[in-house]
Amino acid sequence: MQIDLQSLLGSRSAIMKMEQLVSLCKRRGFLFQSSEIYGGLNGFWDYGPLGVELKRNIKEAWWRDMVTSHDDLGVAAGAPGVYAMTGLDCTIIMHPQIWKCSGHYDLFHDYMVDCRQSKKRYRHDQVCGRWVAAKGQRIFATAQEGDEAAEQMERQAMKFFHFRAKDADQMQWDGPVVSLTKVDDFSQVLGPDAKELGTLTEPREFNLMFKTYVGALSGEEGAAFLRPETAQGIFVNFKNVIDSTRFRLPLGIAQVGKSFRNEITPRNFTFRSREFEQMEIEFFCHPSQSAQWYQYWRDRRFAWYTELGLAGQRLRLRDHDPDELSHYSTGTADIEYAFPFLAEGEFGELEGIAHRGDFDLRSHMEGKLDPNTCPLAVETGEDGKPKWRGSGKDLSYRDDLTNERYVPHVIEPSAGADRATLAFLCEAYTVDQAPDEDGKMQERVVMRLHPRLAPIKAAVLPLVKKDGMPELAQEIYRALKRHFNVFYDEKGAVGRRYRRQDEAGTPYCITVDGQTMADRTVTIRDRDSLEQWRVSVDDCVGEIRGRIMG
RNA sequence: GCGGGAGUAACUCAGUGGUAGAGUGCUAGCUUCCCAAGCUGGACGUCGCGGGUUCGAAUCCCGUCUCCCGCUCCA
Secondary structure: OHHHHHHHHHHHHHHHHHHHHHHHHHHHOOEEEOOHHHOOOOOOEEEOHHHHHHHHHHHHHHHHHHHHOOOOOOOOOOOOOOOEEEEOOOOOEOOHHHHHHHOHHHHOOOEEEEEOOOOOEEEHHHEEEEEEEEOOEEEEEEEEOOOOHHHHHHHHHHHHHOOOHHHHHHOEEEEEEEEHHHOOOHHHEEOOOOOOEOOEOOOEEOOOOOEEEOOOOOOHHHEEEEOOOOHHHHHHHHHHHHHHOOOOOOEEEEEEEEEEOOOOOOOOOOOOOOEEEEEEEEEEEOHHHHHHHHHHHHHHHHHHHHHOOOOOOOEEEEEOOHHHOOOOOOOEEEEEEOOOOOOOOOOEEEEEEEEEEOHHHHHHHHEOEEOOOOOOEEOEOOOOOEOOEOOOOOOOEEOOOOOOEEOOEEEEEEEEHHHHHHHHHHHHEEEEEEEOOOOOEEEEEEEOOOOOOOOOOEEEEEOOOOOOHHHHHHHHHHHHHOOOOEEEOOOOOHHHHHHHHHHHOOOEEEEEOHHHHHHOEEEEEEOOOOOEEEEEHHHHHHHHHHHHHO
């Protein structure tokens, strides 16, 4: 009992913390609800003046750390060998066939039926059943597809007719087990978990991809989708990148961009948004080395979050269980964060690192592969032909040193930019104690963002608005502004200005005081420790740069 | 999709049918040589939106949107 109570209190304080964070985000301009003046739009969020800088810094840190600053001449720590990195920027709307071959079309186009009684939801095509008659009534007893479907169907029917086990032979089964898709009239259908007939709704399309129409006058033939992930744009451009550059494998191709999914339940602030931004790498390598590369990327990506401040118990790397994996994948790991809005002990995904084998490239060559086959084979329709035809283009790679030709295997570190932003915000939000002017400890809200990520790198403040301090402070401000996003503030008491910067996550405050006028030194205040030290006016740029770069 | 709660100033909230409030924040001036200080001023509201009842609605009724919580879902 005590444990329950504690976890309840724990989650309540976590919810309160989350509410305070949401409130701060609104108040200070990190995040706003989309279309707010019109009442908002479920699942869409806007980044305000501070938020846009934070998110940009996260994306830029990712791009710099993964792509532009990558040393392709030496072997990175933990890497199996040298490799190259490059980038790409694809369109959001692509050829509709791409989503058929990627598998998104099938997965995102399920028809669902809801049970009004049990409140359960089923995939229309995964409910099967059989006609059965007894006591002068003929019903369609159903169950969810699976090994025990037949027994469950029978149990459902027995319950419905109020039969005991010994009466089972009074039920007359009629015809084979068929899919619910073969039944048009649901009035005589007994849902898999229902006690009465006719509780299932009509099948409704669950269109998890956003549909749009290409061409001003187009009908269904112009139907297309907003991409649900950036990855496919990289796969379909793999040959272009190889042909237009002198890159050799192993090669990683990175992309940052918006993706769109009709989440069923947008919730938890920006965690589950319908329009979101991804930071994805598709890393192409020789099949024999793919397992090592997978390990490398898994560890490398985890370390990236750690270095930027998501250290500690709230971040974890979780390897998927073997039975969670597709058989063609030798590994998938999630980097997860214990968001405050989740229950105690629960984690939410920030990034997935997946070993995808050659599934994607081959699907775009030959036609959509059936992930349940081994070895992978093209999924066929009822006519025996490929269900979804591939491009027919050869996407294999020829190693011009060994002359070996192969379809590369792919490691996919796929990160959510908005989720990372949210995690950094959650991690940064801190309430601590700081002394007021009387030395009394007061509550202080401070966003302890990593200096690299902080929207504003430094604030320049004249201690008082006289004695030439504003003029000198403005001079320093202009010098810094050429290099970083900095903020100038001369209004009001300095303590208030410090606290304002604390809430914005500004790591350093540069203050011009009486001594500055004498010896051209200023104080620099550290956001987290509240320590101050003196630096020459001319060294400010170097001092801030050194500290931001870490 | 279901059930529960909520929506009033930038933020947190009070306001049970009769002139829309408080605290914080914001802002101007004075003061102030280091952490939300003091003094004197100032601005800020279609009470989520739409409709209805009423002489009169933030308040009652209906609809709708959004947020939070619990289910469901999470490829």
